[in-house]
Amino acid sequence: MGGAAPSGTTGGFALIGNMVSHDETRSEDAPAQPPVRPTLKTIARLAGLGVTTVSRALHDAPDIGEETKARVRRLAESLGYQPNRAGVRLRTGRSHVIALVLATEAEELGINSQLIYGISEALSSLTYQLVVMLHDPSADPLGPVRSIVEAGAADGILFARIEPDDARVRFLTERGVPFATHGRTDMGIVHPYFDFDNEAYAESAVKRLASLGRRRLALVGPPPHLAYARHMATGFCRGISTLGLEKVSVEGIDTDSPHERIQAEVQRLMQRADRPDGIVSGGAVAALSVTAGAEAAGLVLGGDFDVVVKESSDLFRKFRPAIETAREDFRAAGRWLAQAIVGRIEGTADADIHFLDVPRIEVSETMDERVVAGGIR
Amino acid sequence: MGGAAPSGTTGGFALIGNMVSHDETRSEDAPAQPPVRPTLKTIARLAGLGVTTVSRALHDAPDIGEETKARVRRLAESLGYQPNRAGVRLRTGRSHVIALVLATEAEELGINSQLIYGISEALSSLTYQLVVMLHDPSADPLGPVRSIVEAGAADGILFARIEPDDARVRFLTERGVPFATHGRTDMGIVHPYFDFDNEAYAESAVKRLASLGRRRLALVGPPPHLAYARHMATGFCRGISTLGLEKVSVEGIDTDSPHERIQAEVQRLMQRADRPDGIVSGGAVAALSVTAGAEAAGLVLGGDFDVVVKESSDLFRKFRPAIETAREDFRAAGRWLAQAIVGRIEGTADADIHFLDVPRIEVSETMDERVVAGGIR
DNA sequence: ATTCTTTCCTGTAACGTTACAGTAGCCTTA
């Protein structure tokens, strides 16, 4: 490759390709002393034992003497022995790998980072590795999942953006491959999942807006093909009817829509006579677009309208405290999913474990004052 | 677990032996038809060839007949043959894994997601896998890198947040382990890296602020222990002296500082008589804190002061267009790093390839008007 | 006719691990 520019770079870069490396002050390709990694054989030789004995000693098998186990463990420790993953994998068929399949679309302010952090964090103490694979949403939805299964690339698979009837869930269930999801289907298939209770979120968001004196509410929900779109809509409608409020329908946009589309649509909406005075957003970036649209219509946040958003970072509370937030913790979700999938793989966890994360709309101080004052600032 | 554990399974998944076909209702963890993964042996048997021949045919070795190669390839294709990674890894010692070591601190609006997307994207066509590992910054800085090397967990390592004298760079160079970094050291050690030209960024940010009529500038830079802190400071100072501006020092905060600290410090700064009227920020979140601090001091963005920020998303341009932005593309960085490290591993790329991403301060339309009008709105 | 080349293919061994089927030695029990 030398100094050739990699394909697929965007404009505006300068490549300083330096394929001249003639001055050989230090021949870097020859490592000084290749440190030989210890294997079971190394330990066995040193301990005067058979390889099998060493293996079983390190696995704490019942038919190995306590004194021998201790000796082997000490030796392994002092040599820095780490089992060769390839050997284990080849012999046992277990890769000790968890695959996370990610869609790049609709990145919501680093939620995937948070998910990855949580998973990595939990896996590191479980001697599993996380491999991340990208999924092109325009291609076959089964693509990555199928290739992982066919290549035996992982012991278990994690994914999100679940549809009510999800082909991946069906496929993996048929194949008997362990998986866990962020989100849940309507299919009645039992599997581990972590979900945010979007129904409860939407309902309490409606309540919150009502407590701020808002009467005509709109929902900018997730893309309708995702399972939680229905949950959120259900909670929203129940809140509306319980409290006797009015619902204003929003057409043609969802939280995945481009900023310009959301902003334009909300602006149009807010210029109508029957405009909403409260909006529930299913996503963080969308809430910013919504607010921008309403402000473009000349309305004032906190005065003419309020917005409730579900967010995973602290950005709103720090920088737009006038927007009400419910916190969704993706890092915790990642931790939970990692533990669930490993439990499932190792047979220590039941298939129908799940976790429903209860939303809590956090009341900032300024908001409290507003409620106490009984009005809108 | 219901049935007996499989004695020898092919891939990463536990396959229950299909020879036992007892009750076929749905015994929960017995998959209907466990598809036996084809191996070289399978193909060899079907083709009436030796295993070695098949292996060499698939590798396009010169000593295999063209007709045989074609036949083997057709067969492999039709069986959906995928080489067993464990077998390859055990035999060749090559894992086909790239490890990305991430620090969770200072997540800047999903930059790590973007980096991961870029790396995954590039690796997927290179038949390498990305494993993500977390690094606790409070622990031994060498920790994850050392354990990857000692466990032979990856063929190459990627990391960022480089220090001027970086222990990881030194360690991996000594061990002869391929690595590539986002950012560069001052150590003079030759290795592949991708860096954003922070020196040029800071200088052009200063120029931009000057063109907006700003005369007294401050820099909120990266944490001083990181290599690019110096680069940014250098560019900032050069811009200041070239243009004959004044520099206002900021003490005790950097882009990693908590929001409250930055906001409080900037507020204090902006209440001084000799307050700056332009601020260059090294990070996106910090820029928001800076702006919040200045506004808390009663100043108006675009009127009393301006801010320039380096960001990786489109958030500022969409939602705070009054803040000037330079775009840093982490996804492109990820793609480049993936290609560089694989090139390094496979010996097709030189060690001293690097890529310096040239910043461009993007001028929004409103900003253009401001400049054309020659004043501050 | 013999030797040498070239072409195309093959068998064996080994990577590090674990499942399995032993075995030697000793201690109980009848």
Place this chain on the structure above:
DNA sequence: TAAGGCTACTGTAACGTTACAGGAAAGAAT
């Protein structure tokens, strides 16, 4: 005393792959 049963350990084989040394067949050169 013999049979049986523990305890503590061992050797072999196999997982799927590739490096290596080789080898048969056929044509070319002597």
